[in-house]
Amino acid sequence: MIGDMRRTFGLVRRDSHEVQSPKSDKAMAKALYQTIVESLQEEIHSRSLRAGDQIPTEQELSDRFGVSRITSARAVRELETLGMVKRTRGKGSFVTDESLWAENNGRSDLISLVVPFSRQTGSGYVLLEGMESQASSCRQLITLHNSEETPERERRILQDVLEHKTLGVIIYPDTCLTNLEILSRLVAEKVPFVIIDREVLGIEADFVGPDNRAAARLIVEHLVSIGHRRISYMGSTRTTGLSEQARFLGYCDGLLGAGLALREDHIYLTDEISASEQIDEWSRVDENLASAHEALSHIMARPDPPTAIVAVNDINAANLLKAALRRGIRVPDELSITGFDDLPIASHLEIPLTTMAQPFYEIGETAVRLLQERIVDPSAPVRKVLLPTALKVRSSTAPPAT
Secondary structure (H helix, E strand, O other): OHHHHHHHOOOEEEOOEEEOOHHHHHHHHHHHHHHHHHHHHHHHHOOOOOOOOEOOOHHHHHHHHOOOHHHHHHHHHHHHHOOOEEEEOOOEEEEOOOOHHHHHHOOOOEEEEEEOOOOOOOOHHHHHHHHHHHHHOOOOEEEEEEOOOOHHHHHHHHHHHHHOOOOEEEEOOOOOOOOHHHHHHHHHOOOOEEEEOOOOOOOOOEEEEEOHHHHHHHHHHHHHHOOOOOEEEEEOOOOOOHHHHHHHHHHHHHHHHOOOOOOHHHEEEHHHOOOOHHHHHHHOOOHHHHHHHHHHHHHHOOOOOOOEEEEOOHHHHHHHHHHHHHOOOOOOOOOEEEOOEOOHHHHHOOOOOEEEEOOHHHHHHHHHHHHHHHHHOOOOOOOEEEEOOEEEOOOOOOOOOO
8 A cells, every 4th residue: 555655656765766756767777777787798898707707696786786686687687688698597697608709890690611622522511510519509500601622712702701790700721822811811800710621821820620640640550550561642732731741741750650761752642743645534534533543553653562552531542442443453452542531432432441530520519619719709829729530440451462
C-alpha cells in the first residue's frame, strides 16, 4: 500500500537517490547502468581487462558504483549483448576475445583462409576442419579462397577479403618470394594474419607449419636403417619454397648423420633438368609425369644409381612411382621411393607410398588460435610454431637388393 502511494506521487528510492518523477527515474537508471558499461568497456579497450579475465561480480559492481544489484546486472547483460563478455553459470562473467582490429576497422566475425591448392591436392579438407573447430570456439566463421598456385590471383584475393571486412587472414602462400608488397602492408598496418606451411622471405609474421627439416632427416634415417647407402633427392626448385629448402637440408642432415657423403649427381631438381625429345612427348600427356620420367632417366643412367629416392612431396613421389613402373623398374625391389605429406592418394597408389604425414588438422587448429590471439593483441611478439610429423611406412620402401 505504501509502495503504491509512493509510486503514485513519483517518490521512489533507487540506488540511494530520491527521484522526483517517473521520467527522471528512467533517465537516472539509464545513466547509472550506462556508466558501468562505459567504465568496463574502457578497461577492456585499454587491456586492463584482457580476454579470458573475469569481470567484477554484480555485487562488486554495485558496491563500486553505489547502485543496486538490478542496475549492475543490467550493465552486465548489456556487455553480454555487445559480445564483450560471456557468462558462465556458477563461475561468473568473462571478457571475450574482443578484437581491437575489428572495433577500429568495422570488421566482421569472418576469418579468411587463402590457399594455393591445385586440383589434385587433397590435404585442404583436413586443414580446414582443424581451422573450423578452433574458430567455432569463438563463434567465428571461415571463408575459403583458392589462389590455384597463381600469385596474381592470390593478390586479388587478399585485397578482396580485406575490403570485405574480414577479421583476420590465414595465408598459405604460393611461394616464398611473391606478393611481398601487399604482405608487408599487412605487417605495417597491423592487420592480423598468420602464414602456414611456407614462410615468406622478408615478412615477419606468425607462422605455423611442420618441422620439415627434422621430418626429412627421419625419412633418410628410415632408409639407412633398412640398408640403403645410395640415396637420391628429387625436388622441384631451389628458390620458391623455404619449406622445400628445409626438407633438402633434412635430407643432407640424414646422410651426414649416417656418415654418408653428399653427392651432387644424386640431387635432382625438376625445374633444372633439360627437356629431351621424349619428355616433350610425355608433356603432351602429363607435364608432371614427364618431369618425373626425365628425372628418373638421369638418375638411373648413373654407373652406380641410387637404390632409394627421397621425393620432396607426395605428388613428385607418385609421378616417380608411375614413371618407374612404366620403365619396368620394380618398386621397391630395385628402387625405394618416399614422399612427404601423406595426401589421400599416398595409400591408394599401385604401390602404397612410404611418406611423412603432415599434421594438417593441428596446423589448421593452431593457425586459428594464433590468429585469435593476434587479433586480441596486435603488438605481441611474432611466433613460429613447428609441429611434429609422423612417418608412414608402406610398400614403396624395402631393403636394397644389392
